[in-house]
Amino acid sequence: KGRVRQVITIMRDITDLKKTEEVLKEMVERYSKVIELAQEGICIDDENEITVFVNDAFAKNLGYKKEELTGKSIFDLVDEKGRKILNQQIKDRKKGKSSRYEITVYRKDGEPRILLISATPLIVDGKYKGSISVNLDITERKRMEETIKMEREQLLSIFEGIDEPIYVADPKTYEILYVNKALKELFGSKDIIGKKCYKIFQNLDKPCDFCTNDKILGNNFGKTYAGEWQNLANKRWYRCIDKGIKWPDGREVRFEIAIDITERKKAEEKMKRLLEREMEFKLRTSHYFFNPICIAKGFLELAKEEDGIDKIEKALKAIDRIEKVVKNIITKGEIKE
Template identity: 25%
Template sequence: MCEKELLKSVFMHGIEDMVFVMRVEGSDTFVYDFLNNSAKEKTHFTDDVIGKDMRDVIQGSSLPFLLEKYAFVVANKHTVTFEDSFHSPKSKDYVNETRLNPLFNENGECTHVVAVTRDITELKEAEKARNESKRILEHSKQRYKSLFENNTDSIFSVDKQGILQEVNLAFEKLSGYTKEELIGRSTFDILHESLQRKSLRNFLRTLKGEPQSFEASISNKKGARFDLMVITTPIIIKGEIVGIYVVVKNISEQRHAQRILKESEERFRLIAESSHDLITLLDHDGNIIYASPSYRQVVGFSPEQYIGHSLLYNVHSEDHKNIMDGFITSINESSLISLEYRAKHSSKGWNWFEMNGRPIFDEEGGFLHMVVVSRDVTHRKQYEDKLKLFAYHDPLTDLPNRRLFQTHLTDAMNDYHQNGHKFAILMLDLDNFKAINDHKGHDFGDDVIREFSHRIKKCLRGNDTVARLGGDEFIAIVHHIESKQDVIEIVERMREQLNHTWEVRGEEVELTTSVGITMPNTEDITPEALMKQVDDALYRAKGAGKNTYQVSK
């Protein structure tokens, strides 16, 4: 084998890189003259490409790029190295590094370009993986730096001897020492003697691979005192514990709040246990979660009997809606609730209570519970009822007075306008009553008035109203009257009842009465007009000789 053939055999079979020899024909035409076995295997080209222009063999976007590189080598007469990608029709994508070497004839003309292409796909993938690992590592470092240095909790690390290795800014602020003062110093040197034994015990357990968590109170370099939660975690590298990470949480505010809450709860307990009012705590559903001991004294039931029941437990059914509406409104609007209700007593029936409730919320606005204080106001309600009776009733006869009569008249007028129910007004006056008062005295006269009111009431129906206007003057509302004749029949019965002999204080008394009568006869009639009409009718009855009645015109 001659040297030329030997060289060709080496290029063909002995080189793993792809080798292409391109013949130069003009400035931008390159013809395949040779390609080795490696080039054939990876490109799946055959000897058929020999003698063909590159434009007839290579398709796609890579052709202009290659033509540009080959033309540059020919024009500048020096080697060029570049990277490109190559898609094999029957295999995967490759990343190649190609070196173009110009060959010259004796006249210095570039006649051929030898392309040696090396597959650097694995190298690029390895480089890509290396860069990705580097990026992940850098990202992890940044995360660690952020987690460690910028953490609001105090963090530091120590070696197996307890010597400080790293500290973050939060720990510097908490301890009162600078980083330079801390690094290289024993952790136990900055702890009070009272804490050293406890800390050492947890330190040794952590070195055995057992994370620890404990609370401690310390004073820092400046004398400030803190309540702390300390968490220790072993640092494990290649299966060996080399130190400890320590996270210190400042829980001073939480412990202070807990102490205040405990003191507040103790005060609440003392108040609740000594109070004569009912003190109740309700949850969000209105169920009782606490009932004060005073329940036993005030309502006669044990407080335990109320726990878990609704706030409506032992409350009068007529008051249920009012209480529930108030409870819901109070929570939704963060407002106080104040109302009166009736609650059952074990032996006294229904007692009246005045309730004042306040919803309690946490710092985020979440409902915690409602505090309700209820006071027995039964005696006050009874007194108010008496006052109401005095305000709206005549003390001599217990009949409604002028003020209450006006209310009944307004109701009758409304019923007349809205439903068409007719009614009549009777105004009555005892004849010659002044003479009785003058001769027999006011006490005797008062008894006459009482008897007069009693006889009038006997003549009226249960839904009718009779009132005393003052002196010997009375007035009545007779409901559901269809005609004047109906009213006259009632008045006749009344006169008959009044004409019977009276016996007052053992003496027989004969009395008569004059009556004025009126009925609303137009839609626009007013209470004032009706009163004027009945007063005029009474005046005419007395003027007609008394012991008679007159109907308004």
């Protein structure tokens, strides 16, 4: 009683584990200075996705101490969506594939951070033994991109609500980047994005001679230029207002709004013709008035030396009155003395 009759011994071959630990230890020791000085977060996980090493940058970015992350699983730092991403990435690592991907991780205080991860598998003797990753925090960049995207959508929403045609083009390639609803309706279902502006809008094979890119870009960037042109394709007149603006990808691009002034031009042309006809009428009228008046005055001047001086003077005064009326019609368009 109380004697040990049998001993069961359980043995586990940890050769591979020790080898993996040695490889990881050697890697960290060899590149420790580079790893610790790196501004990017660096993380090494074993084949079970347990963190065996992180540098200061990685720990600091997530609000942890280095020892708090060692022995922790990366899965503890992500949400359900992140776990799905990691599962797929781990499958790729085990196949020997490297990749770059984005994932949201959560700091110790719960704040979400977006990381751009470049991960590479660690292969020892042909076997997957974990991975090493370089982690770049792109949270602020993503927020800025989202802000720019939102501002762009707001801007384009405003453009869409304007009844006049608007387009944006790359001034270097002349490719159309955007057209609003009003301009789309002019071209029906025709897809014009990516096409040359001079070909689509003017039916030309080269940039327009009257192109205003030099007036709104370069040293003139931000300035507005306006002018009136007749479209060679549809023969309508437009008052075009051009300006260089920044596109979301950082490019300086050409913005133009074209206000259709065809009816105004027609009205101006009609008014011009009416004024020409009026002037012609006045000239013809003056000719018919002044010519006989001049003749009459000439004879009356001769008659002044004879009898009837009083009547002749009255006739001359009457003619002077007619003359004044005609002058007023011609110069002022008024029928009065």
